[in-house]
Amino acid sequence: xxxxxRPDHPIHDLVVRRWSPYAFSxxxxxxxxxxxxxxxxxxxxxxxxxQPWCFIVARRSEPxxxxxxxxxxxxxxxxxxxxxxxLALTVARERFKRNDKPNRAAEHDVGLxxxxxxxxxxxRGISVxxxxxxxxxxxxxxxxxxxxxxxxxxxxxxxPAGPDEPAADVLRTRDQTPRQRKPLGxxxxxETFGTTSAIVSGA
Amino acid sequence: xxxxxRPDHPIHDLVVRRWSPYAFSxxxxxxxxxxxxxxxxxxxxxxxxxQPWCFIVARRSEPxxxxxxxxxxxxxxxxxxxxxxxLALTVARERFKRNDKPNRAAEHDVGLxxxxxxxxxxxRGISVxxxxxxxxxxxxxxxxxxxxxxxxxxxxxxxPAGPDEPAADVLRTRDQTPRQRKPLGxxxxxETFGTTSAIVSGA
Numbered sequence: 534x535x536x537x538x539r540p541d542h543p544i545h546d547l548v549v550r551r552w553s554p555y556a557f558s559x560x561x562x563x564x565x566x567x568x569x570x571x572x573x574x575x576x577x578x579x580x581x582x583x584q585p586w587c588f589i590v591a592r593r594s595e596p597x598x599x600x601x602x603x604x605x606x607x608x609x610x611x612x613x614x615x616x617x618x619x620l621a622l623t624v625a626r627e628r629f630k631r632n633d634k635p636n637r638a639a640e641h642d643v644g645l646x647x648x649x650x651x652x653x654x655x656x657r658g659i660s661v662x663x664x665x666x667x668x669x670x671x672x673x674x675x676x677x678x679x680x681x682x683x684x685x686x687x688x689x690x691x692x693p694a695g696p697d698e699p700a701a702d703v704l705r706t707r708d709q710t711p712r713q714r715k716p717l718g719x720x721x722x723x724e725t726f727g728t729t730s731a732i733v734s735g736a
Numbered sequence: 737x738x739x740x741x742r743p744d745h746p747i748h749d750l751v752v753r754r755w756s757p758y759a760f761s762x763x764x765x766x767x768x769x770x771x772x773x774x775x776x777x778x779x780x781x782x783x784x785x786x787q788p789w790c791f792i793v794a795r796r797s798e799p800x801x802x803x804x805x806x807x808x809x810x811x812x813x814x815x816x817x818x819x820x821x822x823l824a825l826t827v828a829r830e831r832f833k834r835n836d837k838p839n840r841a842a843e844h845d846v847g848l849x850x851x852x853x854x855x856x857x858x859x860r861g862i863s864v865x866x867x868x869x870x871x872x873x874x875x876x877x878x879x880x881x882x883x884x885x886x887x888x889x890x891x892x893x894x895x896p897a898g899p900d901e902p903a904a905d906v907l908r909t910r911d912q913t914p915r916q917r918k919p920l921g922x923x924x925x926x927e928t929f930g931t932t933s934a935i936v937s938g939a
Contacts, residue, residue: 542768542775545859547750548852553781565745567935571924572745575917577851578756580868582916587923590933598927624929638868641888644847645866648780649751652855656748663848665783665841678929685844713785714778720790721774724801726827726881730793732770 535693536712551655553662555707556700557617558692561594566657567619570690573653574646580638581631586646587624589676589684593617601675606687607666613704614664617689622672623647626682643685654690662689738896739915754858756865758910759903760820761895764797769860770822773893776856777849783841784834789849790827792879792887796820804878809890810869816907817867820892825875826850829885846888857893865892 536552538544571588579585591598593615602620603611614620623646625639636642651661664687672684693708694700723730739755741747774791782788794801796818805823806814817823826849828842839845854864867890875887896911897903926933 538779540775540779542771544772544776544779544856545750547748548776548779548855551779551781551852564935564938568745568920569747571920571936572743573747573751575920575923576741576743576747576751576754576915578754578854578866584918584923587925587929588933589925589929590935591926592935638889641843641847641868644844645851648848648851648855649754651781652751652851653747663781665844676925676927676929682929686841712779715787717771717774717778720778720787722790722792722879723794724879726790726792726879726885730791732767732793732795733774735767 536708538712541717547652547655551651552660552712554660554693555613555662556694556704557660557689558694558698559616559618560692561592561618562659562691566659569657570650570653570659574650577642577646577649579642579645580636581629583629583636583642585626585636585639586643587626587682589622589624591620593619602687605668605672605675605684606664607668610664610666610687614687614689616700617662617691619690621688621690622667622676622684623686623688624678624682625685628681640685647686647688658692659690660693663687664689739911741915744920750855750858754854755863755915757863757896758816758865759897759907760863760892761897761901762819762821763895764795764821765862765894769862772860773853773856773862777853780845780849780852782845782848783839784832786832786839786845788829788839788842789846790829790885792825792827794823796822805890808871808875808878808887809867810871813867813869813890817865817890817892819903820865820894822893824891824893825870825879825887826889826891827881827885828888831884843888850889850891861895862893863896866890867892
């Protein structure tokens with residue numbers, strides 16, 4: 534199962550192939566691959582180079598910590614995410630280290646880091662399915678996340694289930710829904726918010 | 737001037753080459769390239785596929801709207817960003833369209849979209865320099881951004897200035913500072929927040 538984007542304008546293969554499956558293969562992700570994924574996150578840009586992102590990572594091969602991360606997801610996500618070989622929580626640090634002022638870009642910059650991680654994953658044939666549906670308070674307690682930081686999202690990391698691998702029908706069905714996006718004209722604006730940019734509408 | 741990442745673990749060339757210059761070339765970015773950049777943003781993942789990102793785009797070749805975006809940046813950013821051939825503001829929609837509930841992931845997902853745009857840019861030899869230093873209220877007024885949405889960051893988009901192109905010495909100097917990042921052990925955790933993951937520390 535591979536679900537490519539269907540772009541209206543040419544985009545790089547790594548953007549086309551990135552996709553968030555529900556049905557994961559039981560195949561493990563190697564330590565070397567995981568290091569490269571987090572290394573890619575590391576080189577994301579951030580406001581004042583603060584790098585406000587942290588990750589709490591657990592592998593299914595170690596049942597106790599894996600279950601602990603799983604219990605930090607909302608129930609609907611637990612069902613499918615427990616099949617992934619690797620789970621991670623993202624954590625945003627809310628203040629700048631150098632002056633303790635609030636970092637308005639913290640959550641945004643976690644997004645930049647996770648996207649960079651996903652590029653590396655895609656290049657290695659690995660999929661990342663992000664979830665906003667987590668229980669931040671439970672995560673704070675379970676992993677002793679200190680004041681000034683909070684869990685924001687979770688990531689399921691692994692290989693998409695192949696056609697011959699076991700996966701619940703309901704997940705297969707979810708994975709077969711077509712990928713849809715708004716057209717460019719609905720979010721690339723020019724003179725005012727809501728007015729399509731000439732870049733999009735021009736000849 | 738090209739400033740590559742110096743990774744500790746192998747990462748894809750597009751992650752290595754992504755970099756935020758201060759000194760931009762006067763060379764324009766083509767409409768085709770810009771369409772592909774926003775197309776890449778379009779295919780980013782988002783919470784409930786809400787796609788909460790919008791962009792307000794201006795080209796230096798059209799002085800009035802370009803100046804209008806420029807005036808939405810804090811002064812320190814205006815100085816160097818005015819050299820870029822393209823400026824954009826990112827705007828986050830704060831609520832889900834389908835039920836009007838707050839979208840906790842909105843700013844995070846803007847980050848995902850901009851990172852995707854940056855991948856496409858890097859693949860085309862184009863650089864994107866993101867700024868959190870903007871004036872959201874001024875942007876709201878200038879571009880009639882409605883209630884329920886807010887400007888979050890700005891992007892300077894263009895080609896980095898070549899060694900023979902004019903660029904202020906102060907910008908050249910800023911571009912020559914070495915790229916630095918925290919080691920993986922400081923943000924990839926395992927059993928508790930702050931404890932380095934075995935993925936990083938293991939043999």
